[in-house]
Amino acid sequence: MKILGIGLESKWKVLFKCLFLVSLSLQLVECHSITLLDTPKFMNENATIFHPLISPSKNSFTNLSLLSDVELKDLPWWCSCSAELEEVEDESECHCEGPKLLLIPQDFINITRLSIANSKFKILRESGLRKYAPSLKDIILMRLNEFYQIEPEAFKNIRHLRTIYISHAPRLQFIAAETFRHVSHSLKTLRITNSGLREVPDMRFLVNGGILSQIDFEGNQISEIFENSIRISTEQLILDNNVLTTIHRSSFNGSQIGKLSLKGNTKLFKLHELAFEGIESIQELDLSSTSIQLLPSIGLDKLEVLRIQNTQSLKQIPSVYMFKSLVKAWLTHSFHCCAFKFPQRHDPESFKRHRALIDNFKSECKAKGYSQLNDADPTSFNNYGNSIGTNIDRRRRRKRRTVETYIIEDDESNITFPYSSDSNSLDGDDIDGLFHEPLKFSNSSLEALCGNLSIDVKDVQCYPVPDVLNPCEDVMGSSWLRACVWIVVSLAIIGNVAVLVVLLMNQSEFTVPKFLMCNLALADFCMGIYLMLIASIDLHSMGEYFNFAYDWQYGIGCKTAGWLTVFAGNLSVFTLTIITVERWFAITHAIYLNKRLKHRKAYCIMICGWLYSITMAIMPLFGISNYSSTRYVKLSMSSQEAVGSLFN
Template identity: 45%
Template structure:
């Protein structure tokens, strides 16, 4: 201990220590290599920790592997060194535990543990370990426990892990795919990183359909074999007295019938185990004699009687039930992105309305760029933000279709890939920009209607551009925070930053709800003022009640627009705030209903209420068609329908003018001018 100058160990001296049972070296930073150890039959523990070892010492000659009468090593502990490689055959040993935790291992080559008998293997904390050869653990005869936590592996090979009972791969977010339970038939417990990997053990028929079908075929064959055995047994009982067969004679294969041998052979052929006394020859109980007080680790449970237990007359399927952690939870349940079939169908209706509607509005508004006013300018931004919401839902719907029924097999690539980050960014960005734009639209209406006489109080196009630039910067900033570690888009399949791990996440999520609340208060106050300013009707406008009625109709339309947005925001904000306060009322499965029916409500309604269902939009749309020179019949039909009846002040031969999309500013100015003229 504390040997800063120790550089070399004369291992040949150990051959003169036949009763040496423990070799313990720690905190020897200059010790980079230990020569192959000689044969030491009494050695039980080899512990070299927190030193400078760069490779695993060769321990293959300590105990001759073929000599079963020699007790095995209790522990080989090489934690906290600088080990980068495992030489071939260095660990051809029999040991209860081999610990290589917290080293610098980058790769486990093929057959690194060939002919070894290691019960528990620890590779925890090798953060550079990224590659495991397909045969990395092949040839290890007894591996029962494996720890690969805090590594960078992307896959787990199954060769050599057939009898594994305990698997730990915690805090290893790089692991994409977990093997099938049919490759790990004796697995009892698994501590993993992602909850969706536990879904693979819970639903093996969806995780690996081919292997599950083969398993069912095996069960069917076993069932038929047992039925055949039962029928033969009945025939024998009808001819002669039942002669009991002892378990001992059955295990030695000396019992009587061809059917018994056929059943046993079938079980072994299909990787199953007929109930029998388990072989315990590898326990070597004398190896722990006298070491109980200094036991480094508890011995591993060696009961390997797992699989399909066949008892003719009482056939049972005992496929292992794996205790897996972290269990699927409210954020990541074992279900598809959309969860329910009706939700899967409904989302496409919402997507169609949001994407097609907002694209139609943008095309018409941008085509008439020569007549851009402040309301048009703001509606362009609103349509774009709502279009982003539709694209977000489209990305979720496409992933749902591609991974239908087996999403947990695709969960890693989706949630930790670029796609989910883009979807989450679009969701938060569109939500914040939409809220911001609607607030500015409401303020602009409030100025235009309440202070129609004072033209200097209007919002100019240049001022509106500066305001919306600030809105874009704010929205991009809020949507970008989860990309730099404040909350996370990968916490759930719908790519929303809903998981709160620390105070920073809670503050971020609370700020999103606070922004919506402030916007709601501003909108409500502004519309109360608008209604108050129009409340006088004829008195306020010098007896011209029609002017006030026109203004009121405009305010009612805007109130309808804002009402849809409040209906969109309120449920999401309510359930979000309750979740932040520690009282979640809905899980993600039911929260997806909010996602489809409430969250995108404004994205669907705004393009229709603002433009598509108005006469002004139809006129602008016909103007756009007229510019193309096509569908002239439609243009002429619209002109005839829009031509007013002849009067003393109109020329019946002149078609109706193509009015632009509703210009609230000029419309309000005309109403107020008429009102003043009336006075």
């Protein structure tokens, strides 16, 4: 028995050893497994594919065409490496993915682009990219559902780093400021999109580098931008399609931004009046598809392009004198464009200050002996301050450079973005187009200035352009039309009231034709009330309708007028149709007295007509079409939605 016991014990030991060796072998296989992208955009036909049972460090490889999709799916993880990219010469790429990929593979040599996707990769560690620091330029992490942390100084000493791109990482909520410590000055693109960021990362350590080409935080969960939280120099800062609700005072203090895009933040309604205070330079601003109620003007004196489309909540726009460099504007309402065309009527106080300042400059010119003042010159004198020595113009310097670019695409989000092959092409003060140097002038240039003073402002190309149905000055457009409308209003109201009084007060039999005539008179009376409302708003806003357009279009007056005209129009047509049918029966069956429209049937028919007219008139009040479209004639004009188009 003892011998048997010893034999059983030895068998168990052998079994445990075998299990241990099998487990160790599996772990070694996972550690050397590498993967391949399933689309050709990351690799060419000559790409080298490494699979789990072969170590890439031994230069063993299998041609891509020899492995089927089924075989690739069975691998725990695998990588594809291309020695030469099609878009850019002398650059190589390795792309890795797979469910068991937890760490960055360390077996590659001299790669310039590393991408990881569709894996359970969780943490980008400080030492993860250290081996590739001498050659790595682009790091791309996509579709990583478990990825949640970037360790501090993870990008340290990567001398040629130009792109950091992270996409579809829902667990990545915060990025520490130390993450960007010691990041190379060659960095040009920082994109973290469609992920879980809850606040804008602290990018203080990127300030001392060159000007970035793009910073993109689109599609995250950022809800607020706090005071002094963004200080950066970049051609583009994109914060589209987040859940922004509030932008606090001086949020971009000290920043130089070529284009700032905040579009698609439908819940953004708290935009502090000093939100852009302290911003050093901004050329283009996009606030489309937001819920802002006011547009700050402080800090936007260098703005050249403004976009606020599909933003019905914006009531007023600042005076054109606040935008000293504005060239183009795409707005929601055409009446906001009128503010640029008629600055004196839009903001009389700003116009007075502007004119007083021009008069002061004229006095300075005359005092210096320059008497050739050109008041009729349409050239605007916008960039001026409280003294002649203030910056009055900006000079653009365009640096000629040849930049080779190539595109990386994200299959799920259909995003493309460029990389510059010249890492120093946008450094420092040589940035092109988006940043400008202020041009100061001394008294020696005062003579040229004095010949170009004008109280006029330069034309701003603004869209949508006001037209006949969307006027700037008068609703009616001319005095004769205004007089004709009031005549029609008087006749419609007085005449139809007279008809109702005569028919209802008559002691004779109340016949079906009389009943129908009463309905028609009531419908026409409502149309007269509608015309009176239109004529009243024209009289109230004469010469400056654009200043009253928002309150009119989105107020109770517009909804009332719209309801009246739709109700009256439908009821009038319906009643006329019934009157025509009733007269046709009476004429064609004159000798058959029993073939007449009886009171009971007439009442039932007109009840249906009233219900139909009321329903059609009330539908826009519940979101089917609307009465607040950009037209002063309220006839439920919107046709943007399918149901609204059918309604119209």
